[in-house]
Amino acid sequence: MGKSQKKRAMRRHNPVRVPDSHLPKGLASASTTSSKAEAILPLMQKMENPDASERKWACVAVSNLIQNDPSTRRLLQGKNVVGALITRLTDSEEEVVVEAAGALRNLCIDGGYDICAEMYNKNILAPLKTFVPKISSTLSQYLENPKAATEGTQKLVYEFADNVITTLWCLSETSNKALNAINEINLVPFLMSFLASRERLPLAPVTSAAQCLYVLTDDNYPATSEVRTNADYLACLLSIARSNLISNGKTKEVDDPRIVTLRVLAAGILRNISPIPPPSIASSVDIDRDIILPLLQPIITSISLAEDSKIAQDLAMQHETLPQLDQLSIKNTPKHDHKPPSEVELERLEAKLRTIQLSLEILTGVCATLPDPEPVPENAGEDDDIDEDNGGDEDAAADGHDVQMGVEPVAKTNETNGALPIFVPPLLALIQPTSLSFPPLASPSIHPPTTSALSAIHISALECLNNIFLSLGTSQNPAIAGDKESGQKIWNDVWTALSLVGTEAGPGQERRQEMWEIAMGVLWGVGIIWRGSLVPNSDQIKLLAQACDSTADVILQVKCIGTLESLAQYPDLIEANESISNYLLSKLPLGNSPANIGTEPLIQVVSALVDIFSDENMPYDINFRRGGYLERLAGSVEGIKKAVKGIDRKKEGGRELRRRGEEVRDNLVAFIKYRQQLKL
Structure with missing residues (x-):
């Protein structure tokens, strides 16, 4: 039987945190769906105001106005907010530059690839490149002499660094053209300096640096080669991945999701750069067996998506409405660190969910054991006019079986011979949608970032299962195939998830379609393993035929x-x-x-x-x-x-x-x- 030979590319960063595909196209439609349309023009005018405090206010207001509001984001894009903010990156006032960088960072995260592409096309890298050595120099001064600046000044610099690094991370996923341009900046030493000094720096810029490095080392030779051949970098990454708690000189909450995220990112970077050549001590470490699997297993088994979905809904209901633009004044500039408790908890929950998503994406790579087809000899089958009754027999004899897929990485997820991989039960739990995962078009999500994270988790978990079962399907393990009860349960669990996903189509329902597409691969793999023992259901047969x-x-x-x-x-x-x-x-x-x-x-x-x-x-x-x-x-x-x-x-x-x-x-x-x- 034919098998998909290409492993699915891993999504390293969620493309759209607050999706807007459900909205009709055009600025006119955005105006009718945004409650802040009348505020856009005054805000854009303030962006050019001679008074620096007005310009700063406008930059901060952009961040607040786009929060969970794709309509307003579209309106701002239509008024060239990206170009205006990039211009403010060269403002004469440092505080304006910092706030502009923050607004651009939030646009990157909320808007995804399209906005990032617009930023790249409008040459955002020109000012960003100049910030890297300045941040590096200032960081060195603070580390050598912590009293060189006030705590408030240092906090401002660290926030600015976080904004710049996060923007570079998002841009690097926009296109190969953007990635190549970022490679020329030579960011690896800059990013590794944050990881190396993690004990004396806030978690936010350290985690952003790790996220950026994780992206840059994903099938990108310049960055991969630089990290792989530097012993200090390798030792630092191993230390982070193996640590139980990252301390930075102050007592940190053990349940801070960024601590876990940092460990997962370090492990992911190590996997990206594998195999590590000797004489590095890291070359003797089996990254998957010794680092990845022991780290990820407790992470993906420790969460209940149903509970977290309920918490998110309750928090969203409690969430205090941010001040409207007309209620703000220059003296009452909104601050990112003065958020209501419900918003802080929602962001904390989203960070936790994103860590689960990240873990699943890395695990998908561990389970991705579908190799590319073996190269066909250059002179094989050149004659297209061979006798079809006889031609090809030699090829068929030489290739009288399907291309086999290795199963060793999947076998590593097993603790007992002949048993299903230990990740299967928690993955089956993670594909089950919650009430917040796929809201109907008629009732948009009460909190789009949580919905986006939940649906991404379901899809990533399905991708893991897809790779596991297609791989096990080639191993012909009698003990697994003989466990018919498990096969039927897995089959039923996948269909239960699909029944909850539903078949609603149209704009804004793209994640539903993606779930069905990946689930078909999972069902095929399960069918291969337990062929002849899965009880057919007439409704399922009709759905498969319709699909x-x-x-x-x-x-x-x-x-x-x-x-x-x-x-x-x-x-x-x-x-x-x-x-x-x-x-x-x-x-x-x-x-x-x-x-x-x-x-x-x-x-x-x-x-x-x-x-x-x-x-x-x-x-x-x-x-x-x-x-x-x-x-x-x-x-x-x-x-x-x-x-x-x-x-x-x-x-x-x-x-x-x-x-x-x-x-x-x-x-x-x-x-x-x-x-x-x-x-x-």
Whole structure:
């Protein structure tokens, strides 16, 4: 059977903390959905005011106005707030610069990729580059002489550093072009200086530095190479990842989520730069086994999303409304450190949820054991005009099985031989939506950041399960396959989650669709492992068929077909087999008419039908004989041959698909001959 050969790219930073895709496009619609539309123009005018206190007030007001308010954010974007704030980064007054940096940082986090791209295109890196050496120099002075400045002044510098680093972190995820430009700044020594001095610095800029470094070392050779070859950097990261509590000279609350986040980020950075070459002492450390898994397991098992969702809803109801713009004056400039208790707790809860999300993203990498296909020799299959009746046999013989996927990293998540990975139960718990996870379009979330974090957790947990089960599906472990009760429970748990997600479509419901798409891979993997033991459900069969028919994504189609194949092999429900078989047969070409499905899904359909009816002694084989399936398959051979011959080897993945198509084509021809000889 065909398998997805590319491991899914990990999302390192949530693209949109306060999503706005549910809003109609255009500034006019944003004006009607924002309660602060009339305040926008006066605010933008104050941004250019000769009075520095007015400019500072305007920068701070931007941060407050966009909070959980995508409509107002859109209006501000339409008035070029990004360009205005970037201009303020070169303001003559330092406090204006600091507040402008804070507003830009909040826009990055709340608005995601689009705003970051706009910032990059408007050359935000020019002023940001000048801040890095200045912050570094000031930081060194404070560390050498803590009394060099007042506590208030130091706090201002640390907040400014946090804002600059967070903006660089977000920008680095915007595009390869932005990443390459940031690589030229050579940020690694700057960021590592925060981690090295973590005991004497506030947690906020230290954690931001770790987050930025985590992003920069993700498949980015310049940063990866620099960290990997520096013994001091490696020792620092190992120390953080292995520590139980980060102390910075003052008593810190043990349950501060940023402490846990810092450890997780350090572990993630170490994984990004692995393998670490000798003679470093870190080269002898098995990062996954000795660092990642012992750290992440208690993190993902220690949370109840249902409880946290309830807490978030209660806090959001209590949340005090921030002052409206017309109630503010220059003397009453809003401050970020004067937040109501409910807001502080909501931010604390969101940080905790983001740490869970981050942990799952790293765990997804540990479980991502689907390697790329082995390279096909350059001279293999160059002749596209070979005899299709004979050609490809040599390839099929050389590749008479699916590309195998290694399972060693998954095996490391096991504590007992023959048992399911220990992460499976907590992951199944984390895919179950809460009342706040996927609010309906008609009732927007009471607290969008929490909703965004919850849905990201569900998706990341599904990605972990996807990699685990597709990997276990190739290991053919009899002990796991024999545990039919566990297989059925896992199957039911995934469907329970999907029933809670629902099928509402449209703008603002993209996360629902993503859940379904990833879940199809999980169900396929579960179906592979427990093939023939999962009890088919007519509603589930219909949903799988509908998902296949309603998407243009060929990979999703393949997953649906593969899952249906597994259900069709349950021996005791002949009606379910008939329903699935007829659906699969409807996808075949007939005579000179081509198939009504793409070539890759078609190959999966043919493979599925051959596998389902490979044993004529199965109870459901009566459907094959009674339904005339043999004649229907025989009538599709020429169309299948044409489809396989039409695969372009020069396209990405074309060679592998062509080889697989030729194999399946040959298997079909052999299968038809075999069934004809049986004369049943």
